[in-house]
Amino acid sequence: MKNWLKLHRIILLIIAAGLVTAIVTLMRWDWLPNYYGDLLSGVWITLVILFFTCILGITLAIPLGLFQVTGPKPLAAACKLFCTLIRGTPLLLQLWLIYYGVGSLFPQIPWIRESLLWPYLREAWPYGVLALTMSFAGYEGEVMRGAFAGVPSGELEAARAYGMSRWTTLRRIWLPRALHRALPTLAGEVVLQLKSTPLVATITVVDLYAVISKIRQETYIVYEPMLLLALIYLCLTGILVVTFRYFENMIPTREA
Amino acid sequence: MSALELLALSPPGWGGLLLKGLAMSMTVAFGGYFLGLLIGIGGAFGKLYGGPVLRDILDTYTTVIRAIPELVLIVLLFYAGSDLVNRLLVLFGSRPVDINGLVAGIMVIGVVQGAYSTEVLRGAIKAINPGQIEAGRAYGMSAGLLLRRITLPAMLPHAIPGLSNLWLIATKDTALLAVVGFTELTLATRQAGGATKAYFLFFSTAGLLYLIVTLLSNVGIKMIERRAYRGMPEVG
Numbered sequence: 001m002k003n004w005l006k007l008h009r010i011i012l013l014i015i016a017a018g019l020v021t022a023i024v025t026l027m028r029w030d031w032l033p034n035y036y037g038d039l040l041s042g043v044w045i046t047l048v049i050l051f052f053t054c055i056l057g058i059t060l061a062i063p064l065g066l067f068q069v070t071g072p073k074p075l076a077a078a079c080k081l082f083c084t085l086i087r088g089t090p091l092l093l094q095l096w097l098i099y100y101g102v103g104s105l106f107p108q109i110p111w112i113r114e115s116l117l118w119p120y121l122r123e124a125w126p127y128g129v130l131a132l133t134m135s136f137a138g139y140e141g142e143v144m145r146g147a148f149a150g151v152p153s154g155e156l157e158a159a160r161a162y163g164m165s166r167w168t169t170l171r172r173i174w175l176p177r178a179l180h181r182a183l184p185t186l187a188g189e190v191v192l193q194l195k196s197t198p199l200v201a202t203i204t205v206v207d208l209y210a211v212i213s214k215i216r217q218e219t220y221i222v223y224e225p226m227l228l229l230a231l232i233y234l235c236l237t238g239i240l241v242v243t244f245r246y247f248e249n250m251i252p253t254r255e256a
Numbered sequence: 257m258s259a260l261e262l263l264a265l266s267p268p269g270w271g272g273l274l275l276k277g278l279a280m281s282m283t284v285a286f287g288g289y290f291l292g293l294l295i296g297i298g299g300a301f302g303k304l305y306g307g308p309v310l311r312d313i314l315d316t317y318t319t320v321i322r323a324i325p326e327l328v329l330i331v332l333l334f335y336a337g338s339d340l341v342n343r344l345l346v347l348f349g350s351r352p353v354d355i356n357g358l359v360a361g362i363m364v365i366g367v368v369q370g371a372y373s374t375e376v377l378r379g380a381i382k383a384i385n386p387g388q389i390e391a392g393r394a395y396g397m398s399a400g401l402l403l404r405r406i407t408l409p410a411m412l413p414h415a416i417p418g419l420s421n422l423w424l425i426a427t428k429d430t431a432l433l434a435v436v437g438f439t440e441l442t443l444a445t446r447q448a449g450g451a452t453k454a455y456f457l458f459f460s461t462a463g464l465l466y467l468i469v470t471l472l473s474n475v476g477i478k479m480i481e482r483r484a485y486r487g488m489p490e491v492g
Contacts, residue, residue, distance in 0.1 A: 008308045088470035089463045090431035093442050101456035195325035226332045230324050237323035
């Protein structure tokens with residue numbers, strides 16, 4: 001701490017504090033209390049989307065990675081194609097393809113209109129969650145492929161020598177070791193996923209970004225809501241990074 | 257109309273509009289990427305050899321840019337940037353100008369890419385054997401000559417994986433400019449889809465175009481890698 005607080009840092013901090021004071025006093029923040037509830041629900045929706053798309057995405061990514069390493073050729077090729085498609089096109093395009101493209105096909109199919117899912121399919125969020133999940137699965141499928149391939153073959157041979165079945169080997173040795181190897185990368189990817197979530201606002205899902213857009217439209221204030229938005233994302237990213245660092249430190253590693 | 261008629265290059269087909277959008281996307285991606293590289297070279301040198309104040313400012317720049325969603329940055333910088341330039345123009349007594357969307361787009365992508373480039377290049381420069389730079393200094397090379405002859409060529413092999421990744425990100429980040437109303441490929445596609453209701457066809461076509469760009473880029477990256485890594489021992 002003492003090393004960190006040098007003279008120039010103190011001066012920079014004072015300048016930064018001055019800047020913040022100027023922003024707080026000179027800009028308009030009177031709208032803030034009116035939208036307190038909206039903002040909270042926006043943050044909540046953003047976090048819920050982040051949580052579920054990451055969980056669903058990694059669940060898909062594990063087989064995607066595993067099949068690319070060990071699967072039969074056609075299955076491996078199909079998984080590789082999926083990852084290439086997802087990684088080679090912008091997420092915004094995928095989102096709009098699913099929402100406008102697939103979404104506009106559904107109403108033309110009678111049995112879908114009569115099914116129990118129809119009330120949900122008329123809303124925007126399932127398309128947003130689907131697009132974000134597929135995106136996360138595509139990127140993480142590639143990460144998991146590398147992680148599965150990187151587990152030393154001696155460990156897998158040892159498991160076989162112990163008489164473990166293929167399933168037990170996967171459950172006890174291969175998957176835990178692969179996840180361990182992939183964890184630092186996955187932590188970074190979750191932050192990237194957080195930064196992708198505001199895209200769902202373009203298909204009318206009311207996440208944090210959409211709430212800020214609404215405030216901007218209703219109050220005609222241009223910059224202040226955007227600055228607040230940037231600040232909230234900055235805090236969310238910081239919290240995620242610190243949390244992941246904590247979990248990474250909990251897993252014992254052999255230090256060379 | 258059939259799919260082929262809809263995608264025809266001349267009106268009433270929409271193929272021409274899509275290709276024009278693709279050209280726009282690529283222009284912004286190129287411009288933004290190279291602007292980002294320039295910022296990155298400056299930023300990396302500032303972080304490594306600059307004074308303590310410059311280092312702290314650059315640290316703040318890279319941390320903040322990398323922690324905020326690209327969409328938010330693009331909306332904020334796109335409007336705030338043009339607004340700021342106009343206010344400065346008025347302050348100095350000239351009339352406000354309508355800032356070209358293309359220029360604003362390149363600036364925005366450049367500023368965002370610059371933060372990531374800074375980190376990639378900083379790591380690459382740090383990976384150079386310090387003896388090589390010391391040897392250059394011992395020969396009496398000036399800072400500029402040292403940069404041109406030693407540092408930049410020597411760091412290139414270390415920087416290529418990161419920089420090629422950034423190029424792929426740049427091509428895909430241009431799609432976000434659709435949100436601020438800049439007619440690049442994604443927005444052109446949405447306009448075509450909205451006018452004809454053939455959303456699925458147009459978005460799939462645009463996806464294919466983006467995919468071709470990515471795959472061609474990968475071929476190019478492979479060629480650059482082969483050249484940059486020549487004479488180096490095979491790894492992995």
